[in-house]
Amino acid sequence: MKKNVLIVGGGGREHAIAYALAKSPEVGKLYCVPGNAGIASLAECHGEIKATDIDGVIGFVRSHPDIYMTVVAPDDPLAAGMVDRLEKEGMRAFGPRAAAARLEASKSFAKDFMKKYNIPTAEYETFSDYAAAEEYLGKCGYPVVVKADGLALGKGVLICEDRAAAEAALKEIMLDKAFGSAGNTVVIERFLRGFECSALAFCDGKVIVPMTTSQDHKRALDGNKGLNTGGMGTFSPSYRVTPETEKRIYDEVLLPTLNGLIAEGIEFKGVLYAGLMIDGDDIRVLEYNARFGDPETQVILPRLATDLFDIFEACIDGTLSDVRIEWSAGSAVCVVLASGGYPEKYEKGKKITFGKLDDDVIVFHAGTAFDKDGNYITNGGRVLGVTALAPTLKEARDKAYDSARRITFDKVHFRTDILKELG
Numbered sequence: 001m002k003k004n005v006l007i008v009g010g011g012g013r014e015h016a017i018a019y020a021l022a023k024s025p026e027v028g029k030l031y032c033v034p035g036n037a038g039i040a041s042l043a044e045c046h047g048e049i050k051a052t053d054i055d056g057v058i059g060f061v062r063s064h065p066d067i068y069m070t071v072v073a074p075d076d077p078l079a080a081g082m083v084d085r086l087e088k089e090g091m092r093a094f095g096p097r098a099a100a101a102r103l104e105a106s107k108s109f110a111k112d113f114m115k116k117y118n119i120p121t122a123e124y125e126t127f128s129d130y131a132a133a134e135e136y137l138g139k140c141g142y143p144v145v146v147k148a149d150g151l152a153l154g155k156g157v158l159i160c161e162d163r164a165a166a167e168a169a170l171k172e173i174m175l176d177k178a179f180g181s182a183g184n185t186v187v188i189e190r191f192l193r194g195f196e197c198s199a200l201a202f203c204d205g206k207v208i209v210p211m212t213t214s215q216d217h218k219r220a221l222d223g224n225k226g227l228n229t230g231g232m233g234t235f236s237p238s239y240r241v242t243p244e245t246e247k248r249i250y251d252e253v254l255l256p257t258l259n260g261l262i263a264e265g266i267e268f269k270g271v272l273y274a275g276l277m278i279d280g281d282d283i284r285v286l287e288y289n290a291r292f293g294d295p296e297t298q299v300i301l302p303r304l305a306t307d308l309f310d311i312f313e314a315c316i317d318g319t320l321s322d323v324r325i326e327w328s329a330g331s332a333v334c335v336v337l338a339s340g341g342y343p344e345k346y347e348k349g350k351k352i353t354f355g356k357l358d359d360d361v362i363v364f365h366a367g368t369a370f371d372k373d374g375n376y377i378t379n380g381g382r383v384l385g386v387t388a389l390a391p392t393l394k395e396a397r398d399k400a401y402d403s404a405r406r407i408t409f410d411k412v413h414f415r416t417d418i419l420k421e422l423g
Contacts, residue, residue: 032069080098101290202271203272274288275288302389365384366385
């Protein structure tokens with residue numbers, strides 16, 4: 001008998017999860033709260049329930065006894081304990097409980113955890129007092145990175161080239177409350193050079209299994225300029241990560257993280273994500289996430305050859321060692337189409353026009369809705385993720401850009417330099 005699944009969330013990551021689950025022969029009906037216009041082609045969406053509404057989600061599952069599993073995808077409901085509540089109600093849920101999600105929800109907790117368990121990261125100091133933090137800036141070498149401690153939609157990390165920029169960032173986070181209570185505490189850390197890599201892994205509390213490698217592009221503009229965003233494009237696999245480096249990431253980061261969590265009495269079930277900076281032989285953790293990355297998921301899951309539902313089941317049941325997780329041999333590239341002005345002010349409600357897209361291209365919806373006439377319209381900062389599959393990264397890149405240029409809406413913006421180095 002097929003099993004029905006509820007997905008919590010409404011972005012490109014959740015569309016990619018729905019896309020993968022819909023391919024499973026074991027999955028019946030998909031529900032999604034709140035969902036978006038793209039997810040609506042795969043799942044019954046209930047936009048009246050927010051992803052952070054724990055009582056609303058509990059009530060929805062209670063009123064739909066046909067739901068076998070709830071997949072909690074975004075960071076905020078995980079940090080708030082949605083999985084804890086679902087389990088307390090006797091409901092089956094995929095995702096870490098709040099204690100485990102704290103690895104992402106508190107950067108100061110994560111940094112102290114890494115220090116305790118000898119997991120390589122940048123040197124840092126943590127401050128809850130503005131005056132003390134400001135004084136510390138006078139002792140720093142520059143550039144430095146100033147981070148809001150809590151969740152800030154991927155935007156609470158400010159790279160500061162000099163003391164004046166660092167003081168402005170500190171004021172913005174701690175005094176102006178640009179990120180709300182997430183900025184009550186800040187982490188100030190040494191700026192790391194190198195290239196960023198995303199290391200995601202499935203975890204069942206006892207075993208951790210790495211996924212295929214991927215790389216994100218955080219900055220809004222070409223040439224890695226502009227503000228940090230939630231992510232402007234990704235590719236998988238990472239051509240810069242050798243098999244030897246993959247083994248080091250497992251041995252020096254992923255496995256010690258799992259062992260540290262076990263030592264702390266924290267059971268982590270779900271997806272663990274380590275954002276890394278790699279510079280030659282030096283590998284350091286920039287941050288943890290306690291869920292699938294966005295837009296990494298949009299290039300990782302299309303390459304997954306194993307049934308995602310089976311993996312979710314194994315993570316929940318503690319039987320991940322029994323599952324053989326395999327990946328396709330090809331490549332995937334995702335180009336994010338964003339609203340003009342993102343990640344700052346932007347307008348919504350722009351009509352989206354889709355031209356003819358190439359084969360092996362999947363358009364994952366992130367911030368979309370329907371207007372009264374049933375047309376797709378923009379409804380967020382990051383609007384669409386155009387993912388192309390091909391035998392090589394260069395072919396996938398070219399295919400993704402060809403299709404991206406055939407999708408239009410007013411003030412559409414996307415980076416044009418993803419994998420430019422491949423020629």
